Amino acid sequence: MPDSTFLDSTELVLNMGPQHPSTHGVLRVILKLDGEKVMGTSCVIGYLHRGVEKIAENRTWAQFNPYVDRMDYVAAVSNGLGYCLAVEKLLGVEAPPRAQAVRVILTELNRIASHLVWLGTHALDIGAITPVFYCFREREEALNIFEKYCGARLTTHAFRIGGLLYETYDGFEREVKAFCKMFPPKVDEYEELLTNNRIWAGRLKNVGVLTADECKEYGVTGPVLRAAGVKWDLRKAQPYSGYEKYDFEIPTRENGDTYDRYIVRMREMRQAVRIIEQAVEGMPEGPIMGKVPKVIKPPVGEAYVSIEAPKGELGYYVVSDGSVQPYRVRVRPPSFVNLQALDRMVRGGLVADVVAVIGTLDIVLGEVDR
Amino acid sequence: MADEQKPEGSQQPPPAAKPAAPKPAAPAPKPPATMAATPWTSEMARDLKERFGERVKETSTYLGQNFIVTTPDGAIPVLEYLKLEADFDYLVDITAVDWPKRADRFDLVWVVYSFARNERVRIKTCIFDGFKPPTAVGAHLTANWLEREVFDMFGIEFDGHPDMRRILMPDEWSGHPLRKDYSILQQDQRWVQENLGIESGQ
């Protein structure tokens, strides 16, 4: 794209990234500008490519588990859940009820942690510096629970194929409940800072609009799709890990602009708290590990299992040839697919909006490049 | 569960252990032969068979997940038909699986989802190395990057794709990493030396 453009005197090709603070990692966007107006973009990705899918083919099924945490590193628990569910599907086992409840609690805590990172950095990109400190303060509480539960804060490796390895620690329920009590007022605090803020609304409203049809066309999922008015969430549509037991709503908005995506994510955090409260209230007793053989050797076959990660539909397509190693693990990363819609969202907008749109897509480059 | 046995000695890092033969069981003709899939009978499956005849080879279900096996030229028409007539308006994923011992080397897989029906279907086709399957960009814009990734990782070129370049690996890189004959330690030495100024990336 950038070749012939230099000849046109009114157009400017600008390189944003890969070392730009608001590209959220090593994303390089080549912008074609006419003054302040964006005429077109093209993304250059792959700076963080580590070949996760290739690594999978050279590890055993259980050994690959810690690697998935390193894709979407702000939502490592969700990644692990998706992988474990996929392998469990191939094996034909299901995690026991207690394990499922703990999984739901940790995944939802992770959704909150992921959304807090998004809110903090997004607000920082727009120019509001306060929220990032607030968000990271509350995220710390969630990460502390992870640390106490499984011994790591970020790359958790919390779940194992077939269930859980660790039983909850003493005071787990108390701390989770305390978090649920502490957190909603904090969301109010963020909303007080931002929702009716004139600068915030001015920077976000009608920016990066993506309608429902465009979302489907581009395969965009997650909060971006829901902000466009599609009431679709895999936790409701195809429940996994016992989500059908919990009562929660899918927040949606109509306009599909950046402001609506902000509102949707804020409400999602509140719904996550609701799910955690229900899960911790009715946590069943019992075993935490399903009947999984010591050496995991799924029968020959293939399965596609997807979950609602904080960023959208995270899918694992796993193929087994009956040996101890995966024959193929394909990850369907939400960030990668969502990023593709960037061009449509910023075209015709202003340069400053590119930053807002990258922020609102909530991409993690570790997952885009894998 | 952590004490899986690796097939070979432990001293070496596991990557080096897998030169070329991941022993894809025995199925030389077709992998679903060993996959315990059962036929998928539904109105849609019948409909597809009627409409596309020979081009739809098989409609099966495995672990409750339905998939359609088509001939290489039948995949895109089926995809378009599903989108326009059956509301499968969301292309979830395109990927490939390499079976180096087979004559038709690659499995190409499309995953589609219908919001209206809340249903997911996989379309599978087997193609030989060098075959250029038609692109799906006409039907779903998502296919653009997904097909680029398949090209990057497997070297399957899509016919009619607007922008068939590598996406994750550097443009000048040679070799396609996710092919089974590409070792995990392998790299494009020339590229590494020219661009990074080091002897080797290992």
Add this chain to the structure above:
Amino acid sequence: MVKLLRKIFLVDLFTGLMVTFRNQRPKYIYTEQYPGERPKVAERYRGAPRLNINPENGETLCISCNLCALACPEGLIVVTSERNEQTKRKDLTTFTYDTSRCMFCGLCEDACPVDALELTQDFELATYTREGQIWDRQMLEEGPRPTPYKC
């Protein structure tokens, strides 16, 4: 009039300062005096590896079964042993653990049948050399010795 009085008596300023001072309470202070005062990490924290010894006779607990080496995704554990003619058991000779490639997933710890290998709460693993990252048996048994600092 009220507005003017508010301005004269700096009411807004004092309300603001009250918020500031309220947050000075020790309860809200998060700053850690790091090297002087080391943070307490969780009990299950996966940090520096340690090879446990029997506290009574100082012998290693490791039975050189090699399961940790097989479980490790990165293949960074190397265990060698020799067969003891008298007891017909395997005696551990060397045990190396390459912490530079370790991702602290804890799979080796889970695999160990006798709780000999353990990931401990020590988190200060930095060294001055690459070779220093490769821990031998002695290092694994003693654990890292972080420099004590005085505040």
